[in-house]
Amino acid sequence: MKRVVVAADLGGTRLRAALVDDEGNVFARRERPTPPKGTEVVELLSTLLGQVASASATAPAAACVTAPGLVDADAGTVLLAPNIEGFRNVHLTRPVAEALRIPVYIENDASAAALGEFRFGAGRGARHVLHATLGTGIGGGLVINGRLYRGARGLAGEIGHIIVDPAGPRCNCGSRGCLEALVSGVAFANRAKRMINNGTSVVLREIVGYTEPTSQHLHQAALAGDRQSEAEIRNGGHMLGLALGSLVNVLNPDIVTLSGGLLQIGDMLLGPAREAMYSLAYGPAAATELKITTLDDDAGLLGAAAVAFERLGEVSRRD
Amino acid sequence: MKRVVVAADLGGTRLRAALVDDEGNVFARRERPTPPKGTEVVELLSTLLGQVASASATAPAAACVTAPGLVDADAGTVLLAPNIEGFRNVHLTRPVAEALRIPVYIENDASAAALGEFRFGAGRGARHVLHATLGTGIGGGLVINGRLYRGARGLAGEIGHIIVDPAGPRCNCGSRGCLEALVSGVAFANRAKRMINNGTSVVLREIVGYTEPTSQHLHQAALAGDRQSEAEIRNGGHMLGLALGSLVNVLNPDIVTLSGGLLQIGDMLLGPAREAMYSLAYGPAAATELKITTLDDDAGLLGAAAVAFERLGEVSRRD
Numbered sequence: 001m002k003r004v005v006v007a008a009d010l011g012g013t014r015l016r017a018a019l020v021d022d023e024g025n026v027f028a029r030r031e032r033p034t035p036p037k038g039t040e041v042v043e044l045l046s047t048l049l050g051q052v053a054s055a056s057a058t059a060p061a062a063a064c065v066t067a068p069g070l071v072d073a074d075a076g077t078v079l080l081a082p083n084i085e086g087f088r089n090v091h092l093t094r095p096v097a098e099a100l101r102i103p104v105y106i107e108n109d110a111s112a113a114a115l116g117e118f119r120f121g122a123g124r125g126a127r128h129v130l131h132a133t134l135g136t137g138i139g140g141g142l143v144i145n146g147r148l149y150r151g152a153r154g155l156a157g158e159i160g161h162i163i164v165d166p167a168g169p170r171c172n173c174g175s176r177g178c179l180e181a182l183v184s185g186v187a188f189a190n191r192a193k194r195m196i197n198n199g200t201s202v203v204l205r206e207i208v209g210y211t212e213p214t215s216q217h218l219h220q221a222a223l224a225g226d227r228q229s230e231a232e233i234r235n236g237g238h239m240l241g242l243a244l245g246s247l248v249n250v251l252n253p254d255i256v257t258l259s260g261g262l263l264q265i266g267d268m269l270l271g272p273a274r275e276a277m278y279s280l281a282y283g284p285a286a287a288t289e290l291k292i293t294t295l296d297d298d299a300g301l302l303g304a305a306a307v308a309f310e311r312l313g314e315v316s317r318r319d
Numbered sequence: 320m321k322r323v324v325v326a327a328d329l330g331g332t333r334l335r336a337a338l339v340d341d342e343g344n345v346f347a348r349r350e351r352p353t354p355p356k357g358t359e360v361v362e363l364l365s366t367l368l369g370q371v372a373s374a375s376a377t378a379p380a381a382a383c384v385t386a387p388g389l390v391d392a393d394a395g396t397v398l399l400a401p402n403i404e405g406f407r408n409v410h411l412t413r414p415v416a417e418a419l420r421i422p423v424y425i426e427n428d429a430s431a432a433a434l435g436e437f438r439f440g441a442g443r444g445a446r447h448v449l450h451a452t453l454g455t456g457i458g459g460g461l462v463i464n465g466r467l468y469r470g471a472r473g474l475a476g477e478i479g480h481i482i483v484d485p486a487g488p489r490c491n492c493g494s495r496g497c498l499e500a501l502v503s504g505v506a507f508a509n510r511a512k513r514m515i516n517n518g519t520s521v522v523l524r525e526i527v528g529y530t531e532p533t534s535q536h537l538h539q540a541a542l543a544g545d546r547q548s549e550a551e552i553r554n555g556g557h558m559l560g561l562a563l564g565s566l567v568n569v570l571n572p573d574i575v576t577l578s579g580g581l582l583q584i585g586d587m588l589l590g591p592a593r594e595a596m597y598s599l600a601y602g603p604a605a606a607t608e609l610k611i612t613t614l615d616d617d618a619g620l621l622g623a624a625a626v627a628f629e630r631l632g633e634v635s636r637r638d
Contacts, residue, residue, distance in 0.1 A: 042471040070602050070603070080602070080605075121526070127471065128470060128471055136419040140569070142569075144463055144468065145464075150461065150571070151447060151570060151571025151572065152446065152447055152572060152573040152603075152606075152607070153569050153571055153603035153604065153606065154569040154571070154603070155568070155571040155601065155602060155603050156569065156570055156602050157569065158568040158569060158571075158601050158604070159568070159599045161563075161564050161565070161568045161599070162565035162566075162568055162569060162597065163483065163564070164482065164485070165484070165485055165486075166483070166484055166558075166561060167484075167486065173601060174598075175598065175599050195577050227610055239485075242482045242485060243482075245479075245482070246480070247569065248482035249426045249474070249478070249480045249481055250459070250461075250475065250476065250477060250478055250481060250566065250569070250570075251470060251475055251569075252469070252470025252471050252472055252473070252475040252477075253470065253471060254471040279493075279494065280479045280480070280482065280494050281479050282399070282473035282474065282492060283389050283399070283474060283477075284389070284398075284471075284474050285472070285474050285475070285477070287472065288471070288473075
């Protein structure tokens with residue numbers, strides 16, 4: 001009989017939960033808008049995970065919740081989730097475990113995504129995986145020797161805050177030229193805003209109209225033939241490639257995997273990224289593969305499930 | 320009775336060998352200039368390690384040789400050592416093992432230095448160590464979960480070739496703005512050369528005279544009150560700090576350790592490095608320690624010895 005776990009992916013806008021078996025099959029999905037308050041989030045998580053768990057013929061062995069931001073996996077606490085209001089130092093695993101009566105784990109979403117790709121996705125068969133999530137922000141995770149690597153304080157993989165261009169734009173973190181400030185949903189939206197304010201792109205201005213500029217607008221303008229918009233996206237891809245190439249030289253993974261909404265831009269972003277990464281890769285690091293996720297919309301849930309299975313494996317090894 | 324190994328540190332100019340016990344005590348040192356030819360290097364290595372081994376009352380359990388450049392530790396081969404002429408695809412462990420009749424291991428010098436700091440030096444008590452060697456070039460090594468991390472193809476830790484400033488000077492590797500092109504013995508010598516050619520520093524020109532400019536000249540000029548020379552060194556320190564801070568965010572080590580000749584510059588280099596690293600460290604990564612080596616001149620030998628002891632541990636665990 002296959003083992004099952006319950007998994008939840010807590011995002012800034014959506015909360016998703018499902019039952020996942022150890023081959024990565026996903027059942028009994030639930031999805032709700034993320035409530036505005038931290039206490040409501042914990043309540044809804046318990047409810048959804050409970051519903052999902054009861055849909056299983058066999059009792060789930062564990063649950064795992066992934067969250068954006070800084071997570072203390074050992075303490076079971078979300079230290080800081082900038083995209084969820086008031087979500088700071090929230091103890092998440094204890095109340096959920098009391099409701100479900102099974103072990104509950106918590107993990108940073110990008111770290112979990114790395115383990116998800118390793119176990120179920122584009123990173124299968126690799127031993128060392130570097131994963132990057134390219135969305136509104138930039139996250140990352142590391143699988144080393146086949147296990148999720150968390151670092152000294154659970155922070156490992158924060159690739160959004162490596163400096164790629166010291167003369168680049170200011171990041172939300174306060175530094176200048178972080179990867180996230182150069183290529184991300186927010187970075188591209190900011191570029192689009194500036195281009196409209198400077199009057200450098202009529203095409204972009206027309207596409208955006210009276211709405212708030214987004215990375216999609218920038219991409220649409222590029223597709224409509226606006227060279228400046230295309231140059232911004234290509235430059236972002238180049239900066240992404242410099243960051244990935246640098247990390248490939250430091251970490252020498254078997255594979256680099258990518259996921260996230262920004263991948264919808266496709267080759268206009270990934271072409272320059274691939275080129276810059278390989279031009280930088282040193283010696284044998286040139287053999288590093290670069291692949292996009294095969295898990296699509298389930299990447300978050302399968303990441304959470306992969307963490308639950310790994311944690312269960314640790315417990316059974318200890319016995 | 321203490322276990323002993325024989326260790327050799329093969330550098331671009333000097334070849335050093337010694338007996339090392341498992342507490343890091345160093346005995347029976349030998350030192351010779353590195354011969355100009357690869358075959359002579361292998362011969363001298365066998366001779367010196369043999370002499371050192373015979374100085375021990377108990378038979379050494381293993382030998383380890385560290386070399387600069389790309390090393391295939393599993394194959395026992397130096398793939399490429401740019402600072403030793405004709406040293407390319409040299410099989411090193413087999414001939415030495417035949418001479419000594421004990422297991423012989425080989426490792427990249429900076430990777431070995433990381434394990435040396437972890438086992439005997441500034442990184443003792445840590446679980447995850449990032450080590451940087453600041454010399455003529457820039458090297459690095461990673462200890463993860465208390466073990467040397469080599470990556471998929473033994474390349475892990477090549478921090479000299481991460482991009483810190485895409486608008487920076489061209490590196491020997493062909494890329495632009497690598498850490499090694501911004502702060503290293505070679506980078507500072509190149510800056511000094513350019514400053515003299517541009518006539519921007521009279522003080523520096525006088526200090527250098529008719530010799531070839533070096534990083535030491537740049538430091539001397541700075542100490543003599545030349546602001547431009549001091550600014551170059553401080554900027555190099557700042558770039559080093561950006562690189563270390565970026566790596567701290569990705570790797571979240573317990574400690575960052577530093578070794579190498581460039582440390583002789585002291586606070587003029589390390590002050591700005593420390594400041595930039597901590598201003599960048601994200602959330603809990605601000606707790607990462609930054610320490611300089613406690614192993615001094617023996618760092619290379621103790622790194623090699625640490626690798627030999629780790630390899631012996633792997634063998635005994637497998638039995």
